[in-house]
Amino acid sequence: MQARRHYSRAPITEAVIDLRVNLPQGATLAALADVHMSIAADYPNQESLLVIQGEMSAGESIGATASQTQIGFGYASSDRKQIVQVRLDGFAFSRLAPYEHWEQFRDEAKRLWEIYQTAIHPTSITRLAVRYINRLDLPLPMKDFKDYLRVFPEVPPDLSESLNGYFMQLQIPSPEVEATLLLNQAIIPTSDDSVVSVLLDIDLFKLCDVSVEEMSFWNILERLHEKTDQIFEACITDETRELIK
Template identity: 25%
Template structure:
C-alpha cells in the first residue's frame, strides 16, 4: 500500500503524536535560562534529571542514593492540554494529544519551535530523529481480537479464549531508510482498549539547520503509517472514516 492509498480517517484513534529531535551532545545548563515559552504554551514546568545508585545490604532495606541531579529543560503545555513542547538540553519533543491537525500541521508546528530552539542554542548536531504515534482502539471484553488487530494475541485452542491482558513488543529494521520501528501492542483496562504504540527512529549525523531533518522525519512518518494501516483490520479502519 503506497502513501497515496492510505484511507483518510476523520476520527483516528490517536492518543498522542510526536516528533523528537535528539542532540549528539547536551547543551550547557546556562542555556536553559534563555528558553522562553513558545506562543500558545503558557504553562511551564521544569524538567530535571538524576543518576541514582541502589545500595543493597542483606540486613537493611534497599536504599537509593542520588549520585547527581540537575536541570534537563522545560515542559510547556497549552491551556487545554492539547499539545506539549519539551525544550531540553539534549533536544526537542513536540507532542499533540488532542485535536490532531494531521502530519503537515504537526511537522510545521515542530519546525517553528525548532527554529526558536536554534535561536537560543546556536549551532548543534543531531544524532537521532523519531516520530511516534500512540493509538487506543476500543475492543469489547471477550471479543475476537482477530476482528480488530491483524497481529493480535493468540492462545492455544485447549484454553479459554478470553484474554484479559497481553503485551507484545517487536523491533523491526527498515534497512532502506536506516530506521527501526518499535511496535508495542497491549490491552488497557478497565474499559478494554488495545493500545497500538508505533515508535520509528533513525540514528543520524546532521547539522541543526539541515533540511534533511524534515525529509527524514517525513520518511519515518511514512513507515509509521504503513505499520498503522497494516495493524488494524478493515472493520476497524471503516469505523474511523
C-alpha cells in the same frame, strides 16, 4: 503496504516528533529557559523535566540512595493539547487528541525547533523519531483479536480461550527508511464496558549523525511519517477501518 487514510474518528491520542542532539560544551539550563520568552504567549504552562537515578549498595548493610537531575523544561499550550520539551539531550513536540493533519503538526515543530536551535546551538542530531500513540476501542463481545488487528497475541486453545490482559513489544527493522520500528501493543483500562481498549504505539526512529545545518533531516522525518502511516494500515483490518472511518 498502503498509505494511511484520513479517518473522521482517528484513534491517535498523541503524536510526537523527537530529536536527540549533541550540544556544545558549556550548554546550560539557563539557555534553555530563554526559549520560553519566545513562546510564552502560545505555551504559558511550564514544568521542569527531571531524571531520577537510584543506587543500591550491599555489604554489611544494605542501603539505597536516589538523586534527581534537571535536564530541561516542558512548555504546554493553554489547553494542554500541545507540548514542547527543550532538553539538554534533545527536543520534542507533541500533539494530543484531536490530531488533525501532519502538515500543521510538522510546521509547528519546525517553528519551535528553530527557537530551540537559536537558544542552545546544538552541533548535531543523533536520533530522529516520529511516534503515534493510538487507542483502539474494539466492541464487545469480540470473537477474536484477529478480526480487528493483524498483529496480536495468539494463545493456544488448550491453554485458555480468554485473555484478561497483555503487553507485547516488537522491534522490527525498516530498511526502506533505514530506521527501526518499536511497536508496543497492550490492553489498557477503559471506563466503557462495551469495548476493550487496545494501545497501538508506533515509534519509528533512525539513529544518525546529521549536522543541524543540514535541512535534510526534515526530509528524513517526512519519510518516517509516511512510513508510520503505512505501518498503521498494516496493523489493522477492514473491520477496524469501519470503526474509525
